[in-house]
Amino acid sequence: QVQLQQPGAELVKPGASVKLSCKASGYTFTSYWMHWVKLRPGQGFEWIGEINPSNGGTNYNEKFKRKATLTVDKSSSTAYMQLSSLTSEDSAVYYCTIPYGNSYFDYWGQGTTLTVSS
Amino acid sequence: DIQMTQSPASLSVSVGETVTITCRASENIYSNLAWYQQKQGKSPQLLVYAATNLADGVPSRFSGSGSGTQYSLKINSLQSEDFGSYYCQHFWGTPWTFGGGTKLEIK
Numbered sequence: 001q002v003q004l005q006q007p008g009a010e011l012v013k014p015g016a017s018v019k020l021s022c023k024a025s026g027y028t029f030t031s032y033w034m035h036w037v038k039l040r041p042g043q044g045f046e047w048i049g050e051i052n053p054s055n056g057g058t059n060y061n062e063k064f065k066r067k068a069t070l071t072v073d074k075s076s077s078t079a080y081m082q083l084s085s086l087t088s089e090d091s092a093v094y095y096c097t098i099p100y101g102n103s104y105f106d107y108w109g110q111g112t113t114l115t116v117s118s
Numbered sequence: 119d120i121q122m123t124q125s126p127a128s129l130s131v132s133v134g135e136t137v138t139i140t141c142r143a144s145e146n147i148y149s150n151l152a153w154y155q156q157k158q159g160k161s162p163q164l165l166v167y168a169a170t171n172l173a174d175g176v177p178s179r180f181s182g183s184g185s186g187t188q189y190s191l192k193i194n195s196l197q198s199e200d201f202g203s204y205y206c207q208h209f210w211g212t213p214w215t216f217g218g219g220t221k222l223e224i225k
Contacts, residue, residue: 045216108161
C-alpha cells in the first residue's frame with residue numbers, strides 16, 4: 001500500500017537550515033509529483049511546491065521560492081525539502097503528499113513537526 | 119492567488135445532527151475543489167474531490183456540492199468520529215490554496 005514516511009520531529013536553531021525527508025513506498029515513485037504543505041496553528045495550510053521525481057522539475061509557491069528547495073533521490077524513493085534561514089515563522093508541521101488516485105491529495109505523510117528555537 | 123473563504127470557522131453540534139460547511143473561491147474554480155477532514159495530530163484525509171465525488175472509503179453521509187465560486191460539504195446524521203477540522207482546497211492553478219478551516223465540536 002502507498003506510504004509516505006516522515007520523521008516525527010526536528011529541532012533546529014534560528015538561522016540554520018534543515019532538510020526534511022519523505023520516503024515513499026508502495027507505488028512507482030517517479031510516476032507522481034510529490035507536494036509539500038505547511039500547517040501552522042492559526043495560519044492554516046499553505047502549499048509550498050511540487051517536484052517531479054522523474055526529472056527533478058519543480059514548481060514553487062512564490063511565497064516559498066527563497067525559503068524551500070525540493071529535491072529527490074530516486075535510488076531510495078525519497079523526497080527532500082530543504083528550508084533555509086530558519087525563523088520562528090518556520091515552526092510548523094510539514095507534510096508531503098501525492099495526487100495518487102484521482103489527481104487530488106489522497107495520500108499524506110504523517111508530517112514532521114519543525115521547531116525553530118535556540 | 120485564489121482566496122478560499124470557508125465558513126463557519128467553528129461549529130458546535132450534537133450527534134445525529136446535519137451540518138453544512140461552505141467554501142467560497144475568489145474566482146471561478148470550475149469544480150476543482152477538494153474537502154479534507156483532519157483529526158488532532160493526524161494527517162488530513164481526503165473526503166471529496168472534484169467538488170462532488172466521494173473519496174474511497176468515505177461514508178455516504180458525506181456529500182459535496184457546488185460550482186463556480188460556491189461549494190458546500192454536507193454531513194448528514196453526524197457520528198462521533200466526524201468531529202475534527204474540515205478544510206477546502208482548490209486545484210485550479212497554482213498556488214493551490216486552502217480555506218481557513220472549520221472546527222466541528224461536540225455540543
